[in-house]
Structure formats: structure tokens, C-alpha cells
């Protein structure tokens with residue numbers, strides 16, 4: 001993604017006009033300003049922002065399309081250890097801008113419809129929908145970074161080295177070295 005300006009993304013735009021002019025908008029949305037998202041996440045650092053880039057254009061069939069990319073830093077709760085974890089949510093998406101159900105039905109399957117009315121689209125709401133879609137339902141630390149890793153391994157005997165293998169290593173003090181050699185390459 002190219003360098004995004006720090007200006008706030010406009011809230012309401014006329015998406016038809018933007019699509020006719022092949023306009024790209026880049027900017028940020030304060031997460032504080034997205035009420036539904038704020039309620040859906042455990043938290044985020046004060047002043048956190050979602051970075052957004054939206055490209056409006058028309059395809060060969062004169063459908064109005066917006067292709068977007070976003071990233072937002074949030075704090076989720078690891079469902080294994082229940083501690084906070086810092087996560088950057090990212091998404092890229094293609095939406096067909098439609099003014100009624102009929103247009104929505106005719107979109108190709110690759111495009112999700114985004115309904116707008118009276119020449120205005122609420123971009124913040126559009127971005128908020130996309131953020132909610134990429135919110136992981138069951139966030140987990142990377143296994144090696146999770147403080148609950150050891151508890152977890154205790155519950156998964158199958159992942160521990162099997163008895164005969166452990167014994168073999170005891171018998172041969174060089175087997176560890178051998179493993180090291182074979183995995184190093």
C-alpha cells in the first residue's frame with residue numbers, strides 16, 4: 001500500500017461521481033468513531049485508526065465498483081490464555097455499488113453489493129462492515145507466544161514425544177546431534 005495520508009476519510013460521498021472520475025481516496029477513520037465495531041472488540045489503544053484506501057471505478061459493463069484495502073490495530077483476547085493480544089486486522093475487498101435490490105441481484109458473484117441511496121454512500125459504515133467481517137471469532141496467540149502453551153501441551157499427550165522415541169534418545173546420546181544435523185541442511 002502506498003503512503004496513506006493521515007487525513008480523515010470523508011464520511012459521505014457520492015459514489016457514482018467518484019466512480020465516473022476513477023477517484024482513489026486514502027485516509028484514516030478513528031476507531032473510536034465506529035460504534036458497532038467498538039462494541040465488538042475487547043479494545044484498542046487510545047487514538048487508534050483504521051487506514052483505508054478506496055478506489056472507485058466503472059468496469060466494462062459500467063458497473064460502479066469500489067476496491068478497498070484497510071488495516072486497523074486492535075486488542076483481542078486470546079481464547080486460550082485469556083490475555084490481551086495485539087492484532088492488526090487487514091482486509092481487501094471489492095464491492096459493487098448499487099441503488100436497489102435489482103442491481104444487487106445482477107452483480108457477478110465476485111462482487112458484494114453495497115447499497116447507497118440519494119447519491120450518498122456512508123464510507124465509514126462501509127469500512128466498519130468490512131472490519132466486522134475480518135474480526136476473528138476465535139482469536140489465538142501464535143502457539144509459541146501463548147502463555148498457556150504449556151497447559152495446552154499437557155492436555156495434548158499425542159503431541160508430546162512418544163515413549164519409545166524418548167527412550168531411544170536416552171540410549172544414544174548422539175541421536176540429538178543426529179537430529180540436529182538432519183534438520184539443519
Ligand SMILES: [Zn+2]
Nearest residue numbers: 078081141146
Ligand atoms: Zn494466548
